[in-house]
Each structure stands twice: as C-alpha cells, then as structure tokens.
Amino acid sequence: MIKSILSGWKNYLAKSEVTEAVAKKRAALCAACPHAQQGKLLAFVKDTLKEVEGAYCNQCGCPLSAKVRSNDICPINKW
Numbered sequence: 001m002i003k004s005i006l007s008g009w010k011n012y013l014a015k016s017e018v019t020e021a022v023a024k025k026r027a028a029l030c031a032a033c034p035h036a037q038q039g040k041l042l043a044f045v046k047d048t049l050k051e052v053e054g055a056y057c058n059q060c061g062c063p064l065s066a067k068v069r070s071n072d073i074c075p076i077n078k079w
C-alpha cells in the first residue's frame with residue numbers, strides 16, 4: 001500500500017491528465033463518503049480537487065489527495 005500511495009503523491013505532483021480525470025470521479029465518491037475526514041496534519045496540502053483537499057480516509061488512513069491518484073483501491077469498494 002505504501003508503494004501505491006507514494007505513486008499517488010507522484011501522480012498528485014505530476015498532475016497527469018488521465019489520472020486527474022479518474023481522480024476527479026473518485027474524489028466525488030470520497031466527498032460523499034462518511035469515512036472521509038479532515039486531517040489536521042493535512043491542512044497544509046492544497047489540491048485542485050477541493051472535494052478531498054486536506055482529507056484522509058479513516059478506513060485505511062491514507063491522504064485522499066494521494067489515494068485518489070494512486071493504483072490503490074477503496075477499502076469498501078466504492079471505487
């Protein structure tokens with residue numbers, strides 16, 4: 001999982017067009033999910049996907065800005 005999250009951060013920094021399109025759909029699903037929480041330590045992370053800015057998933061603990069851009073999966077199969 002760490003590898004895919006690191007890949008997500010790399011994708012986040014690179015902002016690939018295709019990955020952003022997929023990430024946007026995932027971010028919308030995360031934004032409507034009760035497991036998306038705002039993280040105090042992520043408050044400094046700015047994101048073009050405002051739906052997940054500063055948020056993490058409380059099911060896996062991953063920062064959502066990176067997770068939605070990684071090859072990881074949603075732990076409850078929403079995407």
Ligand code: SF4
Nearest residue numbers: 030033036057074078
């Ligand atoms: S990754 Fe899945 S469980 Fe986590 S916040 Fe997004 S939709 Fe919810």
